[in-house]
Amino acid sequence: MLVRVAAGIILREGQVFIALRSSDKHQGGLWEFPGGKCEEGEVSLSALARELNEECGVEVLEASHFQTVAHDYGDKQVELVFFTVTKFSGEPHGREGQEVCWVPLGDLVNYAFPEANRVIVESLLK
Template identity: 65%
Template sequence: MLVRVAAGIIVRDDLVFIALRKSSQHQGGLWEFPGGKCEPMESPETALQRELKEECGIAVTEYSFFKTIAHDYGDKQVELCFYKVTKFDGEPVGSEGQQTAWVPVSDLPSYDFPEANKEIVADLIK
């Protein structure tokens, strides 16, 4: 079964907001760009706004499509729709208790991301 996910690359100045996945989650213990699953019949854009409000406590006001990546983890197939979030209301936090960090774009390769996110990291540091 394919899981569609909307993820936000939240940027401010030369920093990117990332979150640590809980150990109980799929790909737990790895860093990610916040977001979540699209509900049935929900567009990735709508899911992005809903998930970032729930997970990070921000209201997205400006974003642009970045890239879609399909990845097969063996136990789960995902289609990740990434959006670069450049304006938002509020200050991002880990609303679900997850550890978060603002990191320089150039430091992203030193964080462990799920395999499907590594292409995004490479594209961001180009």
């Protein structure tokens, strides 16, 4: 079963906003770029806007496609559509109680991400 996910790389002043996945979720205990599953028939950008509002309390004002990553975890296949979010309203926070933080781009290597996100971290560090 393929799961389509829209994720936001929220950028501000050389930093990126990341969230810690709940330990009861797939790949729990690892850091991620916030976002979530696309609903049936929902376009990725709409899913991104909905999920970032639900998870982080922000309204996406400007986002552009960054990269799409397909990954097979064995128990789950995912297609992750990453967007850079450069304009938003509201201050991102862990609206669902998740741990979150702003991290300088160069420090991303110090955080453990799910395997499917590593190519994104590498791309951001170039």
